[in-house]
Amino acid sequence: MGKYFYAFLEEISEEFARTLYELEKAIYTSPRSMLTHSRTFIEVLLEKVMIHENMPNGAYISINERIQGLDDIGLLTEEVKNAFHEVRKLGNKAAHDTRQFRFSESLTAWEHIHTIVKWFVEVYESYVIVVPDYVDPIMKQEHDYDLEEMALRFKQIEDLLKESLKSEKPKGTEKEMHDARPEESKKKRTKKLVIEKDAVIETMEEAPGFIPVRTIYYGNDSVDIPYFLRDAFLLPQRFEESERFLVRLGGEEQARIMSELPKSLVAFHERITRYTESHSETFFYELKEFVAEEMRRKKLVINRPGELFLFHKSSEIVVTEDLGDIDINKENFTGMPGLIDQLNADGIYKIRQLPKELLILGKYKRVGKGRVESFFQQLEAMQEKLMKELV
Numbered sequence: 001m002g003k004y005f006y007a008f009l010e011e012i013s014e015e016f017a018r019t020l021y022e023l024e025k026a027i028y029t030s031p032r033s034m035l036t037h038s039r040t041f042i043e044v045l046l047e048k049v050m051i052h053e054n055m056p057n058g059a060y061i062s063i064n065e066r067i068q069g070l071d072d073i074g075l076l077t078e079e080v081k082n083a084f085h086e087v088r089k090l091g092n093k094a095a096h097d098t099r100q101f102r103f104s105e106s107l108t109a110w111e112h113i114h115t116i117v118k119w120f121v122e123v124y125e126s127y128v129i130v131v132p133d134y135v136d137p138i139m140k141q142e143h144d145y146d147l148e149e150m151a152l153r154f155k156q157i158e159d160l161l162k163e164s165l166k167s168e169k170p171k172g173t174e175k176e177m178h179d180a181r182p183e184e185s186k187k188k189r190t191k192k193l194v195i196e197k198d199a200v201i202e203t204m205e206e207a208p209g210f211i212p213v214r215t216i217y218y219g220n221d222s223v224d225i226p227y228f229l230r231d232a233f234l235l236p237q238r239f240e241e242s243e244r245f246l247v248r249l250g251g252e253e254q255a256r257i258m259s260e261l262p263k264s265l266v267a268f269h270e271r272i273t274r275y276t277e278s279h280s281e282t283f284f285y286e287l288k289e290f291v292a293e294e295m296r297r298k299k300l301v302i303n304r305p306g307e308l309f310l311f312h313k314s315s316e317i318v319v320t321e322d323l324g325d326i327d328i329n330k331e332n333f334t335g336m337p338g339l340i341d342q343l344n345a346d347g348i349y350k351i352r353q354l355p356k357e358l359l360i361l362g363k364y365k366r367v368g369k370g371r372v373e374s375f376f377q378q379l380e381a382m383q384e385k386l387m388k389e390l391v
Contacts, residue, residue, distance in 0.1 A: 359372060
């Protein structure tokens, strides 16, 4: 597992050490998961203590009741009791609440866990083992640019460098270099260069995957295709007006992957029979919407690391621990027995096992867009109910 803070626990409990290793990794990559599973960690630790103390230890006893029971017989200091409660409360919120959880919250739980582990080791395991003083874990910096995308970035940098030469003037002369063209034309050219420079710099500041690798045109309009979508599968259900058009294209091996699309979509319909220019135009504008939505989703996932989302058109649901654990059956989802049977037949029994793109459910027999819409609405109702229970 490599070097990690609680490696010293391996000789006491390999299970505890492994769990804490995973929690440490999740602090910055998935605050929600870290908080949720921190609650599970302290629950098991409390059970161990109750076994040591020969106390009643049924599965029906809540974490809160376990903390109170240990406190009642004087086993917890105020600091340790507070640490248990803080981890418990943060874990409960992470399991229910759909909001974004911050690194500061997972770090808070991590510091409280240090207090708890130190107490547990010293009281129940060994005075020989010295628990190190608490230190914040270091956030690892990841560089996720692929070689091709890195090459594109360097090309932009080099182009920017070369472009800067155009504004340079010879030294050692006070005489202004006059352009042979009219002053008005010179101002327009200078303004254009500034705009282009700003556009390049803005593009270079994008996160990995967002640098445009190509541009697709339709007449005077265009859409930039970011690196992460260069070979994206164009799911026909995502193109409401062009679904049949895309199906036909795929059936004749004309294009269902982004990289297969031509530079210009004018007359794209001519690749298959019985379609007109209006279909090419409609597909182009739906493609623009598709790219914009995919970029929104990508940024959402980047900004909320470790979260599980279910997407439907321009909406999404955050799959919390509790929502993800709900069974997919005919009692929980009404009015769609055929879909439920087919999902279960494919081994999908829990909400967390659903495909991230819910429109894919339209592949099942006798499941249309309306049925998928209803399924999504029932998911939203379940999420809302869990949120109300939290309040």
